[in-house]
Amino acid sequence: MLTAKSILKELPASFPVELELGGTKYQILSVLRFLAGRRIVLHASNESGEFVLKLFAAQGKGQQEYQRELKAHQHCSQADIAVAPILQHADDQQGISFIIYAFLPKAVTLNALSEETFPLTVLFDLFGRCHQNQCYQQDPHLDNFVFSNNTLYLLDLASVVCPKKPLKMTTCLNNLARLMAQFPLEQQEWLLNGLPAYFAARNMVLDPMVEQQLLGKIKKARDYRQAHYLKKQFRSCTMTRYRKSLMLEAALRGNLSVSLADQPLTVLNQAMQDGISLKKGNSATVVKSELAGQQVVIKRYNMKTPWHFLRRCLRKSRANVSWYNANLLEFLGIATPQPLGFVEQRFFGLRHKAYFICKHIAGRSLADLSDSEIQQPQMLQQISDLFEQLHLHHIYHGDLKATNWLVDNQQKIWLIDLDAMQQITKTGFKRLHKQDQQRFLRNWPVGETRHLLTKAIKA
Template sequence: MTDALRSALEDRQWQVVTPVESAVDGESLVLEQSLRLLPGKRATFAGRWGRRAVVAKVFLPSVEREQQAEVSGFNALQQAGLPAPALLWAGALENGLLAVIYEKLEGAESLGSGVRGERRSAFLAATFELLASMHRAGVWQEDIHFDNFLLANGKMFIVDNASLKSAAGPLSVEQSLDNLADFIAQFPWRERQALLDSPYLPLSLDIAEDKARLLLHEKTRKRWWYRANKYLTKIYRNCTEIVVSRTGGWHLAYKRGIDEVWLSKFKAAPDSVMVRATLLKDGNSATVVRTELAGRPVIIKRYNIKNAGHRLRRLFRETRASNAWRAAHLLQMAGIKTPVPLVLLEQRRGPLRGVAYLVTEDVGGEEMLDVFTRREPTEIELIEVAETFRVMQELQLCHGDLKATNFLVTDRGIQLIDLDVLHAVASSAAFKRCQQKDRERFLRNWYAHPGVEKTFKSLLSSDRLL
């Protein structure tokens, strides 16, 4: 029955037990698989209604307006002649829960499901063609994302009807570009650049194409930062990805799925865990060890308090561990490879900060300086280094200590580490100064190796970074 489901939603739990069974119009509704959960609001399931495969959205009564928005959005698509999975039923379940039931598109794929190669190019072209049809019909999605467009049996479909908005006529140039920018900003950097210059973007004929592309570039950059800042607020609170707890003077944030037994031991005595690990660095400012988290190799970095004066200076400031936690999430969103941040543990008393710890995955590999003094970098490695600098340039990110030893050459590519002071710079002039320092610091490592130095000097002044 649906009692447990309603309790889970009302209690803001992040998991629901399936299957959930109910009855709709005399037929059995079985919710078999949880697809998405928004605690306190709604849950989406794949299941069966009688003999039909369906997708059902279930809402708490307190968000009835969202159920109504689903139905209104579907009706708007129907009136505009735009494709959407059939709405089979909308109404109230037992216990006051509300639901909207759609047909399930068997074998459906989305851009977020890993479509690659030529199929992805065709998928993108079809998606932007559908976006153009939506804009001409005066319809757009306020919360547009990859999984809102599904390809099934060779046909595109629009889903997530609750975020649909409609205008009296076709969208204006400004509205159309804003919606495109919101969508394109979600793509990885390399693909985003290709899309911004692609021939199948639905750019309005009411404005010169070159001007439209310039506007779209700028709107996309701003929209990327809007999404990034919104995401970075989530990594310090409970959300789909992160769990946060505050007890006994400790502030803990960690990725969902991390072993709870290990976390309990680490939180109770972090230094004891580090003592039993393999020491990698024992410095005044930081201590770094390698260990295992439930069989998974990880790196733990403790940010030390050197003396009373240092403690006083750091007392009211954000910890370097917290900055690195945020920076790692930011780089991942930007498409720059960096070890996945897993756990942030800080001593806190109100606004006062003390010692802090950061746990990341262990990506293995070797420091770039050691590798490229033994051999020449490959073309792929040079491309990855160039793209790292290019993305940091586009987003105006300053590393602050960009020496070659802070790049790791791994079997998963070039990884950027030591993000303790990485930050975004708002002023273009200030960023240019910071960027110059980062580049000079990077090149300084290669003075004793003229061949590699020449390669990187050429790389950093090439068209790849213009």
């Protein structure tokens, strides 16, 4: 049986596992959130039902979060803001403080809802009532709100701030901007349409000057959120397991972190030997294989010569860059095969071979499609939308040949081969975007297909 202190330090290899907490035994079904050594949130059950267990280190930041959680829960309950009931809590039990919450039935996070079913006015109303009652969720990502029995609940109460004085409008707008930055940039107009519900909850009217202030704050919040998300891909958190030493650097998701826990280079090389070759080259080798029970693509970046090693050993590996860029595209909602991890072989900190692993998508490249298939309105619209997204987010791919566009069996397009990609934050993007357009169009000779593609991408 696990102890609460041990599970806070290191996750078990598989679930369910048994845990005793506060004199009661639980079956731990899954990890909902995890910050190693500080806090962990668990979905658990026993003969009495289902629960959410939240464990905190009983010192430092963990203990501070435990105290904030209890304070915010009391504040929200008194203000009639929906929060899950606390069934039990205890302070410093053998190095662990804990809170046991009732499990909300049929709960679904806002992140899991489509735009058609999203309760936008309910969310803005909740934010308005929070601000009116002198509290705000300073980490307002969509997984911190759940719908259960037609009620919107606030989660992660350790991140809820409850000052003693009424909130300043600047504080409220900053918090509102952080919420709206959780949504894709393409949905901003839709969000603004729901904004009056926030001001109605505060008995106020939306002022055009205030809306302009808010738009500027949303831009800053988006930039911050993206940078924070990408930094998380290079440290251990709920999504990613990261490690770095003089001989290895790796970031892995999900089951891969277990499969590659011991001797990752040996496991990857064996998987490549057992897999199906997709590309053989001096600088990169690509195979389709199986890891942790799923079909994956492994791209190994090789060192061709000692001189090549000397030129590359101090720079970020192309696997590292691919991992970063794939997470960036995933964050922005631009279709790319799901990134699963990267592994770098090192010699006393100097980079050598490196591996990028992503989910395998069955399909053909755009180069393999016939002219009639490419000329289909749905296909042209997807290509147009993808170029529009690249333009909107200032993404320069750097190698938009037709073989780097993957079309799956449902005719959805995925962008691949991201090791030259950059997000251009300074001047010069217009010229580079034009290069991407020209490189893309060179895949087809002058004719009807090229003409339609030129119109689609507004080249």
